[in-house]
Structure formats: C-alpha cells, structure tokens
Amino acid sequence: xxxxxxxxxxxxxxxxxxxxxxxxxxxxxxxxxxxxxxxxxxxxxxxxxxxxxxxxxxxxxxxxxxxxxxxxxxxxxxxxxxxxxxxxxxxxxxxxxxxxxxxxxxxxxxxxxxxxxxxxxxxxxxxxxxxxxxxxxxxxxxxxxxxxxxxxxxxxxxxxxxxxxxxxxxxxxxxxxxxxxxxxxxxxxxxxxxxxxxxxxxxxxxxxxxxxxxxxxxxxxxxxxxxxxxx
Numbered sequence: 502x503x504x505x506x507x508x509x510x511x512x513x514x515x516x517x518x519x520x521x522x523x524x525x526x527x528x529x530x531x532x533x534x535x536x537x538x539x540x541x542x543x544x545x546x547x548x549x550x551x552x553x554x555x556x557x558x559x560x561x562x563x564x565x566x567x568x569x570x571x572x573x574x575x576x577x578x579x580x581x582x583x584x585x586x587x588x589x590x591x592x593x594x595x596x597x598x599x600x601x602x603x604x605x606x607x608x609x610x611x612x613x614x615x616x617x618x619x620x621x622x623x624x625x626x627x628x629x630x631x632x633x634x635x636x637x638x639x640x641x642x643x644x645x646x647x648x649x650x651x652x653x654x655x656x657x658x659x660x661x662x663x664x665x666x667x668x669x670x671x672x673x674x675x676x677x678x679x680x681x682x683x684x685x686x687x688x689x690x691x692x693x694x695x696x697x698x699x700x701x702x703x704x705x706x707x708x709x710x711x712x713x714x715x716x717x718x719x720x721x722x723x724x725x726x727x728x729x730x731x732x
Contacts, residue, residue: 562587583614605652627654643676665714667692685709688718 562570565579570587577584578592585592599615608620625632625648632638632648639645646656661677666685669678684695688707693699695709699718704725707718 559589562592622652624648625652625654641676642674663715665695667714684714686714686716686718688720693718 561572562574562576562578562585564570564576568576570576572587572589574587575584576587576592578594583595583597585594595614597614602609602616602618603621605622606618606620607622608618610617610619623634625634625636627646627648628640630640632654634648634650634652637645637647640656643659643661644656645659646654649655659676664678664680666680666682667687668682668685669680671678682694685692686695686709687693688699688701688705691701693701693707693709695711695714698706698708700706701720705720705722707720709718710716
C-alpha cells in the first residue's frame with residue numbers, strides 16, 4: 502500500500518548551504534595567520550631594539566662634523582676651536598694665551614683658536630660726531646680739540662681774562678665776554694665809564710679805579726644847598 506507523503510520545497514535551504522560551502526572553500530590557508538610570519542615580525546622588532554651604535558670612547562674622537570680620529574691624532578673639533586689631541590679620555594685641547602685685541606678694534610672675527618681683530622677704527626668720536634685722525638675742530642667757541650692717532654680727543658679750553666667792565670656780553674661764536682661800551686664800573690647803582698670824572702648828581706662826582714673795574718667808583722661829595730654847590 503503506498504502512502505503518499507506531502508512534498509516539501511527544499512530549494513532555499515540548499516541554496517544557503519551551497520553559498521556557505523563556497524565561502525569556506527574560498528578562504529586560503531595563507532590568509533589565516535601563519536605562525537612563522539608572527540615569529541619573523543617578532544625577530545625583526547627584537548633586532549631593531551638591540552641595535553648597537555658605535556662607541557668610540559677609549560678608541561677615538563669625533564669632531565662636530567662626525568669625523569672620527571685615532572688616538573694620538575691632532576684635529577680641530579670645530580671651525581672656531583683650538584687644536585686638540587685625541588686621547589683615551591677624550592680630546593685634550595690647547596689653551597694658548599691669545600694676544601690682546603686693540604682697544605679701538607671695531608671688527609673681531611672668531612674663526613680660529615684666538616679672536617682676531619680685522620679692523621681698527623681710524624677716527625675719533627666726540628659728543629656724537631666723528632673726526633679724522635689729526636683733524637682739528639672747535640666743538641664750542643671756548644674749546645680747541647684734535648683727534649689723536651690713538652683715537653682719543655684732546656681739547657684745550659680757552660682761559661678768558663677778567664673783563665674790564667661790569668656789564669660784559671657774550672657774542673655768538675666768541676668764547677670770552679667782551680665790553681661793548683668799553684671799561685666801566687659802578688657808582689652806586691649807576692654804571693659810569695672809566696678814565697673820566699662823572700657827575701652822578703648835582704653834589705657827587707665819581708671816578709673808576711684804574712685797572713680794578715669790579716671795585717665801586719671813588720666818589721667825592723660836595724656840600725650842596727638846594728642842589729647848588731657851595732664854594
């Protein structure tokens with residue numbers, strides 16, 4: 502006796518299984534982590550960490566540019582250094598007594614073991630101005646100056662005589678005061694000329710001292726009555 506069983510549709514289930522099978526077969530063994538590859542990376546990392554750089558201590562010396570010198574060899578560590586000798590304890594460099602630079606040196610170079618003066622100024626500076634060597638000049642009416650070969654300025658200040666008046670004046674470009682109205686002196690509060698008798702009022706005659714202009718005048722006062730001199 503045949504019993505008929507209902508048929509089930511298996512199409513979608515088989516399709517899914519087939520796709521999964523293809524995906525698994527597409528994965529290659531190389532794509533899965535290879536233990537040997539991991540070991541190689543680890544060895545490279547260990548090697549990079551164990552790099553040993555050259556150590557010249559006790560064997561040689563190195564200058565600023567990276568050049569290596571043997572023990573006992575003489576060399577210059579840098580362009581502006583003194584010469585050195587390479588020893589087991591490192592460079593031992595000369596310490597020479599360098600010559601003194603000119604006090605007026607205006608340009609110094611440090612390209613060698615000792616500083617070197619390349620230019621000495623050949624002028625003098627005085628009150629903000631410059632002058633040539635041996636040049637003479639007058640910074641003021643009372644000063645006479647000269648620029649010396651040692652770049653120093655020497656000046657002479659004029660010594661003015663005592664003026665022969667009590668009201669001297671200073672003229673532009675002149676050092677010493679002058680008496681524009683000639684010698685004179687004070688008679689009280691009045692200035693009178695020297696060398697003559699001057700009647701300062703109706704009863705008083707005055708005269709300056711000869712040569713001593715700063716002294717008050719000598720005055721002679723006569724007896725007067727109502728402004729009239731009594732004889």
